[in-house]
Amino acid sequence: MGIHIRRPDEYVRPAGRMLLDDCFRASGEFYASGAYYFQESLSRFPAGQKVEAELVPEPHNPWDARAVACDVDGQRVGYLPAVSAKMWHDVVRAWNRAGFAVYVEATTNRWTTNDDKDRFGLTLPKYDWASLTDLAEAAGLRTAWAAAMSGLTEQQRLLLREDGGYTPDASALRALLRKRSQHPAFQWGTSKDSESLSDRMPFWYGYFVREQMRAEQERLRHARHIRSRLLHTFKDEIARRRQGEREHARDLRREEDRRALELQREGRRVADIAAELGLTHKQAESALSRARDAAGVPATRTQDLQSERRRQAAQAVSLKRSGLARAQIARAMGRSADTVDELLKDGLFHEAPEDHPERLQLARRCVELRAAGLVKEEVLARLGVSRKQALRAFRDASSLPGTG
Numbered sequence: 001m002g003i004h005i006r007r008p009d010e011y012v013r014p015a016g017r018m019l020l021d022d023c024f025r026a027s028g029e030f031y032a033s034g035a036y037y038f039q040e041s042l043s044r045f046p047a048g049q050k051v052e053a054e055l056v057p058e059p060h061n062p063w064d065a066r067a068v069a070c071d072v073d074g075q076r077v078g079y080l081p082a083v084s085a086k087m088w089h090d091v092v093r094a095w096n097r098a099g100f101a102v103y104v105e106a107t108t109n110r111w112t113t114n115d116d117k118d119r120f121g122l123t124l125p126k127y128d129w130a131s132l133t134d135l136a137e138a139a140g141l142r143t144a145w146a147a148a149m150s151g152l153t154e155q156q157r158l159l160l161r162e163d164g165g166y167t168p169d170a171s172a173l174r175a176l177l178r179k180r181s182q183h184p185a186f187q188w189g190t191s192k193d194s195e196s197l198s199d200r201m202p203f204w205y206g207y208f209v210r211e212q213m214r215a216e217q218e219r220l221r222h223a224r225h226i227r228s229r230l231l232h233t234f235k236d237e238i239a240r241r242r243q244g245e246r247e248h249a250r251d252l253r254r255e256e257d258r259r260a261l262e263l264q265r266e267g268r269r270v271a272d273i274a275a276e277l278g279l280t281h282k283q284a285e286s287a288l289s290r291a292r293d294a295a296g297v298p299a300t301r302t303q304d305l306q307s308e309r310r311r312q313a314a315q316a317v318s319l320k321r322s323g324l325a326r327a328q329i330a331r332a333m334g335r336s337a338d339t340v341d342e343l344l345k346d347g348l349f350h351e352a353p354e355d356h357p358e359r360l361q362l363a364r365r366c367v368e369l370r371a372a373g374l375v376k377e378e379v380l381a382r383l384g385v386s387r388k389q390a391l392r393a394f395r396d397a398s399s400l401p402g403t404g
Contacts, residue, residue: 032078094139165209
């Protein structure tokens, strides 16, 4: 490796000046490369002297087209290491095009070799990754990258994403390489630097591809997070609504149960309660059972209910014979007029069943069917009358002599 002789017009210092140490804080330091070739220039400085090193891109350097030299007072004294130069070359050139020469605050150093010879070097500040990417963004490299990508096909842009933008498909790289003159913001390495197009590709091409991929992944994660939150909220809302519906249904059922028990206390039969509340006979019985449990009312035996029914029927007949009208009886007993009608009919039948032959016949038929071993529902079905009449016949059968 020799020393690159710059052409007179290869680097013209811009009028503006930017000292990176004024903008960023160094996170460390490292030695400049190639100081061995510039001992004479470095020997002018005492050890430990602070100097401003100008970063000078060398795109025509035959040994490294992305080299970045370090000049002090216009004389070259070293280089950025090759790995760093790949990243810094395009950034420095972008700022040069913007009208700024780029400087860093360096320190000269001196040491003595084993053969008692003095050697001279340069220590450069090391900046963190965030500082470098801020410089690249501010210099417009992302915009320039987007312009370069717009000249590719969708398939070629997808191929650039292979291996996260580190070693993309060669066909996509060749497409970019053919158009490199249209995008002067980026410096390609030469075939002397490497035979691999991936190694020769401008560093920022791969970096911005990876940044784009990370941004897309972040947007996807964010979208999934939002979707998850919406689904969670939606499920919670459904659960709340269902809970509200269940509570409303329980309230309606408790009101229904309460009303069923109230009607029974008025002397209404289960069939009448079912008809008034729009329930089946079984549902009405269940409602009464729940209501009694909720009210702490002990379950009443069928025999007790029948006895209470006969007592109320006898009371209604007695009040009728005392001269009270139906409405007056209803008020006196705290029952509805319809209930009083039923009680009067039952009371008269209980006093003289023979005076009501059709009703008596149904009651005796019930007795026969029950004696044959049929259960209640089977008996009701065999009578061939309406359910209301059948239920009344079933009650009447229990009141006939010898069937208690």
